[in-house]
Structure formats: C-alpha cells, structure tokens
Amino acid sequence: MLLKDIIKIFENKYPKNLAYDWDNIGLIIGDSQRDIRKILVALEATEEVVDEAIEKDVDLVITHHPFLFKGLKRVTKDTPKGNCIYKLIKNDIAVYSSHTNFDIAYDGLNDEICSMLELENIKILDKTKADKMYKIVVYVPLSHEDKVREALGLSGAGHIGNYSNCTFNTKGIGTFMPLENTNPYIGSKGNLEKVQEVRIETICSENILSNVISKMIDAHPYEEVAYDIYELRNEGMKYGLGRIGDSKENMTLGVFAQYVKEKLDISDLRIVGSPNKEIKKVAVVSGSGSSMIHNAYSMKADVLITGDVKYHEAQEALELGICLIDAGHFGSEKIFVDIASRYLEANLKNVEIIRSDIYINPFVTI
Known part of the structure; x- marks a missing residue:
C-alpha cells in the first residue's frame, strides 16, 4: 500500500x-x-x-x-x-x-483515557477549533433528484447534530439554451428549454466540501451542473484539547489516584491536594497539561489528570482548591x-x- x-x-x-x-x-x-x-x-x-x-x-x-x-x-x-x-x-x-x-482529535489520547477511567458526560476542556460550514445548493431535473440527494448524503453532507441526510427541496422551473459545442442531456441546440427541476439545499464542513461537490457532479445528468456554495457563520464540529467528565462513583483523591494507576498501568504518580477530598468531576490532559489548571478550575473540576507538573503550578492548584494527579508525560501518553x-x-x-x-x-x- x-x-x-x-x-x-x-x-x-x-x-x-x-x-x-x-x-x-x-x-x-x-x-x-x-x-x-x-x-x-x-x-x-x-x-x-x-x-x-x-x-x-x-x-x-x-x-x-x-x-x-x-x-x-x-x-x-x-x-x-x-x-x-x-x-x-x-x-x-x-x-x-x-x-x-x-x-485533540476524537478517539485520540484524551478520549481514550476518559474511556479507560469510565468517565461519563464527556466535554471538551479547551476549544481550539470548529469546522467551517458551507451550504450547497444544486438544481436537478426531477428524474435525478433521488440519485443526487443520495450522493450528497453518502459523501457526508447534511449532518446536523445527530441527524444525517438533512436537505431542503423546492420545485420550480429551470431554463437554459444549449449553444454550439454542447451535448445537452435535455433539449436541443439553439432552443430555450424549460425543465421541471428541484433545488436541493444541504450543508457540509470545509474538510469534505471538495469530495461532496465531486460526488454530486458525478451523480448529476447535466453536462454543466448549476450549483452554488455559500460560506456559513454556523459552527460545525468543535474540537479542543483535554476533556472533562464525571466519575461513575464518588471516590476520595487517594482512592481515585490508585484507580488511575491501575487503569493506566503505571507504577507511580504524584498527587496535589488532600487524599480525603471527594472526587466527582475529572479533567484530563495527556502529556504536559498543567497549563490547563485554570480551564479545569473554571469548569469546576475536582481534579486534573496530566503530566509534567512543576512546583509552582502545584502551589497554584492548591490555592485554587483543585487537586492534581501527575501521571507523568510517558504514563499519560504511552x-x-x-x-x-x-x-x-x-x-x-x-x-x-x-x-x-x-x-x-x-x-x-x-
């Protein structure tokens, strides 16, 4: 390959x-x-x-x-x-x-750690990017509306939240006149044609836009496909560093730290905070994530799991009242x-x- x-x-x-x-x-x-x-x-x-x-x-x-x-x-x-x-x-x-x-990607390091620790209600800790979204509008003869609509859906267009294949369809009359050097699917050269067409509207993210357009054109019968692309202000899929979620069971920091050691299969770790503090909301940043202490604190995390915590960062966490589990750079990324x-x-x-x-x-x- x-x-x-x-x-x-x-x-x-x-x-x-x-x-x-x-x-x-x-x-x-x-x-x-x-x-x-x-x-x-x-x-x-x-x-x-x-x-x-x-x-x-x-x-x-x-x-x-x-x-x-x-x-x-x-x-x-x-x-x-x-x-x-x-x-x-x-x-x-x-x-x-x-x-x-x-x-940052979904099903990457931070999501895997959350899964290993069986955290629930997972959210992004620090948003870094959101997909740019576009609206695609294409005009299709009635004979091919299902084929083009299916091609749009199969190529990934029309995803809104947990719904797929979302489109809006409006019927109308399309007009065109084939000129010299054309090979029209409908009509003849030099004659104005009026055709029953459907306007199909859908959306897609920037990273799949070119592929969606290509598949749409392949499914379309016309020699020259009439379509429009509009950039939207709507945000698409959101991405970010770190995750935050809820522990299935309330544990003290001491007990939870041992749980982290077992799940991540690491021989040692360091904790910041009282071993008796109750832990429910857990933030995770693999590798060197102590710069996210304030993000975790602002989202009301009880503990941040990360690596490479320095002395003054540990003191800052104590002052804020948030616990830390330093699983090590290697331990949180292996x-x-x-x-x-x-x-x-x-x-x-x-x-x-x-x-x-x-x-x-x-x-x-x-």
Missing part, C-alpha cells in the same frame, strides 16, 4: 489541521510514493526504536512525539539525532508523526501505541502493524 494512501486514511481520523501551529507533524522522512508492507508504531523514534525498526525490517515508523521538533543545522553520524536520520535514510525507513492533532495500532489494523489491508517493544520512559523511580 502506498505511503500517501496510508497517510490519507490516518488523517481522515486524526486530521493535520487540528494540530497547533508550533507543532511539527506529518511525514518527516520518506517518499510518499513508497510501497509500505510493515509499520512500527512507537511513542517516539529514539535510537533504540530506530534500531528496532531496522531489525524488524519495517518500512514506516509512526510516532506520537515529532521526530524532528527543533531546527537542525547539520546531519552527521556523530550526534544522536543525526545518526538516527542517517540510519533511517540508509535503510529506506519513513517516519510519520501525529502529535497535538492526536491529542497508550498512543495501542490506539494508533488498533485504528491502522482496522483500516489497512495487507500491511503488518507492529507495536514497539522499546520502553522509552527516561525516568526511573528508586
């Missing part, structure tokens, strides 16, 4: 446009036209992971952390990063990274490997998916 097709499938679920501007995601190293037979999924491409990829003869490594983040001035074998790049290119191994877009692998296994054919065996947490608790 071509790498460009794998990327398209992956980005259908975890779109690049959800990432923060400062992030470096997508295809970092490799040829998009390369045929891919084996994929190694890892949290990040350390030298040990690169060696694993070479040993297992993979064609592509997919990581969460961007393989290249800061600018490089030279690539030489005598530096760790340069040596990794040298090995990857020499062995024709591509690298693709999906970072903040994977955190599940990327399973999430990404499951999605690839379900959506790719004739491609072997391998989960990395390398344990990359740089911290050792003694």
Whole structure:
C-alpha cells in the first residue's frame, strides 16, 4: 500500500489541521510514493526504536512525539539525532508523526483515557477549533433528484447534530439554451428549454466540501451542473484539547489516584491536594497539561489528570482548591501505541502493524 494512501486514511481520523501551529507533524522522512508492507508504531523514534525498526525490517515508523521538533543545522553520524536520520535514510525507513492533532482529535489520547477511567458526560476542556460550514445548493431535473440527494448524503453532507441526510427541496422551473459545442442531456441546440427541476439545499464542513461537490457532479445528468456554495457563520464540529467528565462513583483523591494507576498501568504518580477530598468531576490532559489548571478550575473540576507538573503550578492548584494527579508525560501518553495500532489494523489491508517493544520512559523511580 502506498505511503500517501496510508497517510490519507490516518488523517481522515486524526486530521493535520487540528494540530497547533508550533507543532511539527506529518511525514518527516520518506517518499510518499513508497510501497509500505510493515509499520512500527512507537511513542517516539529514539535510537533504540530506530534500531528496532531496522531489525524488524519495517518500512514506516509512526510516532506520537515529532521526530524532528527543533531546527537542525547539520546531519552527521556523530550526534544522536543525526545518526538516527542517517540510519533511517540508509535503510529506506519513513517516519510519520501525529502529535497535538492526536491529542485533540476524537478517539485520540484524551478520549481514550476518559474511556479507560469510565468517565461519563464527556466535554471538551479547551476549544481550539470548529469546522467551517458551507451550504450547497444544486438544481436537478426531477428524474435525478433521488440519485443526487443520495450522493450528497453518502459523501457526508447534511449532518446536523445527530441527524444525517438533512436537505431542503423546492420545485420550480429551470431554463437554459444549449449553444454550439454542447451535448445537452435535455433539449436541443439553439432552443430555450424549460425543465421541471428541484433545488436541493444541504450543508457540509470545509474538510469534505471538495469530495461532496465531486460526488454530486458525478451523480448529476447535466453536462454543466448549476450549483452554488455559500460560506456559513454556523459552527460545525468543535474540537479542543483535554476533556472533562464525571466519575461513575464518588471516590476520595487517594482512592481515585490508585484507580488511575491501575487503569493506566503505571507504577507511580504524584498527587496535589488532600487524599480525603471527594472526587466527582475529572479533567484530563495527556502529556504536559498543567497549563490547563485554570480551564479545569473554571469548569469546576475536582481534579486534573496530566503530566509534567512543576512546583509552582502545584502551589497554584492548591490555592485554587483543585487537586492534581501527575501521571507523568510517558504514563499519560504511552497508550498512543495501542490506539494508533488498533485504528491502522482496522483500516489497512495487507500491511503488518507492529507495536514497539522499546520502553522509552527516561525516568526511573528508586
């Protein structure tokens, strides 16, 4: 399967446009036209992971952390990063990274943690983006209205909340005159035609607009399709960093922290706040999310689960009266490997998916 097709499938679920501007995601190293037979999924491409990829003869490594983040001035074998790049290119191994877009996307890291903790009534903690919406209006002869309407629905147009295939239809008279060099479906050259038509109106998001138009035109019988596109002020699907939801059962912070350890399968964590405080509303930000303390506080969270909490951030949380569970950067993101692998296994054919065996947490608790 071509790498460009794998990327398209992956980005259908975890779109690049959800990432923060400062992030470096997508295809970092490799040829998009390369045929891919084996994929190694890892949290990040350390030298040990690169060696694993070479040993297992993979064609592509997919990581969460961007393989290249800061600018490089030279690539030489005598530096760790340069040596990794040298090995990857020499062995024709591509690298693709999906970072903040994977955190923000639905069914990404934060949603997975909420699912593992069995949280309910999940909402976005910090909205970062909303789909831009468009109205599509097309004029169709009565003979093809069902076919065109079906094509619009199947291509994803007409989604409003939990409803699909939403359209509005108005019948009227369409007029046109075929000129020279035309091959009209209805009518003859030089004669004004009057045709019973239906005006079909629907909406779709910007990310599927071009595909919807293409499918609509394919289903339409006319040589020249008359249609209008209007940009709307309505917001579509909303996206954001972090999640907030309700615990199924009330627990104290001490008990809930142990529950988090078990569910995330981590050996240690840190807490901020009284172990006896009752926990009901839970905020989650995978990786380094202590900057979201105020977001969690404003949404009345009892606790924020994240990683990389610093001393002064912990003091600030105490002053606000919100508890923290620091599960570690690695501890809150290692599940990327399973999430990404499951999605690839379900959506790719004739491609072997391998989960990395390398344990990359740089911290050792003694």
